[in-house]
Amino acid sequence: MSVITVALTGNPNTGKSTIFNALTGARQHIGNWPGVTVDKKVGHMTKGSQQITVIDLPGTYSLSAYSIEEKIVKDYLVKEKPDMVVNVVDASNLERNLYLTVQLLELGIPAVVNLNMMDEAKAKGHHINLDVLRKNLGVPVISSVATSKKGLHQLINSIDHHVVNKQIKSPLLVEHLSNIEAIKNSNKDHDTIEEEIIESRYNFINKVLSDALVIQQGVTSWQDKLDNIITHRLLGFPIFIAVLYAIFEITFTWVGQPISDFLDGFIGGTLTDWTAGALLAAGAAEWLQSLVIDGIIAGVGAVLVFVPLIFTLFLLISFLDGTGYMARVAFIMDRAMRRIGLSGKSILPMLVGFGCTVPAIMGARALDSERDRKITILIAPFMSCGARLPVYALFAVLFFPGQESKVILSLYLLGIVIAIAMGLIFKSTILKGESEPFLMELPPYRIPTLRTVLIQTWEKGKGFLVKAGTIIFSMSVVIWLLSSYNFSGPAEINESILATIGKIIGPIFTLHGFGSWEAGVAVITGILAKEAVVSTLGVLYGVAEVAEEAVVAATQLQGTIGATFTSLSAYAFMVFVLLYTPCMAVIGTFKKELGSWKWTIFAAAYPFVLAWLISLIIYQGGLLLGFGS
């Protein structure tokens, strides 16, 4: 049985991924290209007795190595030499889309051009003569509407390298090739040569299209009308805020919260009870029962409850991304974001960070400059995620009765201020460089297919499940070990190694007003998951089960915590929790998205230092101003 390799190329927003998913179905896997975090999608299909490996290359506008994606595509085509290329082209946007096609033809790789979105082209008044196009380009041209699977059968039939190898260059292409040969051999400077080659390519495209494409004038679309509202000078921002509000409301209130509560109840209640019963019946040793229940189920469970939230958020973002709305958000927000040294494309990941930092960091993938992406990843954790709210709520109720919302709001704002400040600092220090010009296609508005949205959601969410999951599993075991043993054997938590570590950590907060060993331990477990800060304090201060509702918890902890914290030190502690090292799930995501341990360690460590300093300034400053009582 022969195996052939087919590479899918095309501009972004041409339906390339839809075609890839339709061709390969469940037989696909995703990894990273060696050395970079750009997705590498590989799928398999069978045609008769032929095994076909399909590589979905990143969407690019050209092969000029202007970006990581372009470099990957070019390197892949030149070095790996696939048997053939299927070039997916947006039929309603032929002139620009064919630019990449011309570059592919110049490379001489056997190619099939697949004109996708033929329905949209028709709606826009574009009439394409496929036979003429075939003749002018000299390669097979197939039309399709991938969202309704039209034309995919012909596409599969065209994948056959014996046919493709017989391709002969069209007279137009021969003329173009000799043109660029002449330009390359002239004695002009590099810039002029590049310019003339690009012009020559567009000239070739004009000739190809001159008798193949007729554009019917005066077809106005609903697209323009919709766009005029969405990017309207006055309406644009309220619409954006409304969409944002809807995303958060759906994620955290409608869908996420009930499911999370259910899982919380299931994992903390039914599953725990059932496992405890089963372990007891099996006669498992007491330490093993404790490891499974208090360590693994409690630890991994605390993070698993976030899974529905994260998947819901990803689902909504994937949907919005597919509609073309995200590009408009970047368009209307670019000016404001540029003030803080980022591009309009950074706004979304930052806002998602108020929900959960993990999807925020993964959302930074949408940024095309590596530098903007790194800066966004480094500052996104300062957006107060949902898991920090229980900590704020508890302390605000205890120490600032009647002022809760003001205190909590001040923390959210402080996070934003710090994020902006750190963004500006990174921009002028370790991530210095020319900021890249903003050049963005505003794709047509579309309704994405459910399949594409679901696949994207799963692709994004799976990483969180697998990578973060493994780290959290091991961390849970380690924390359990540390809290159940000391060097002479099993021990109570306040005699455990964890307590010993707390006693070592605690003193570094002496000048912050919360140098107790309990706070030290809470800070450590907070790295596992931020909401663990509250439950840890509960355990350490001898309250068996801290209620989830802040008010109830507060009354339980009134006497004990009230004795160790003052309102000033409580505020300093909240600021520390806001700013310090994000949770393990985020650290796992750092590794995945930043790619190197060096950056991961930096991203995890500098917030700790920053939190220590700012919390110190607040406590000592507060003392000086007389807020110490």
Next chain:
Amino acid sequence: MLTLKDVKPGQTAVVEGVKVTGQARGRFMAMGIIKGSKITVLKVAPLGDPIEVLVKSYNLSFRKAEAEQIIVTLS
């Protein structure tokens, strides 16, 4: 000398030269901003920057800083 920055929304201009420098130069040209291209300015973002144009029958957005480096004549 007229640049794309001076072109009002609704007006169409023809590119005479691209003065954008560095790597961005090739990017802009590959996206169709080359000598002879017809560009219609569609709108300006609510905060005054960037702009949205129609070029080669698709919508593209870039900032005024770059628009100022694209020499045009009104058509």
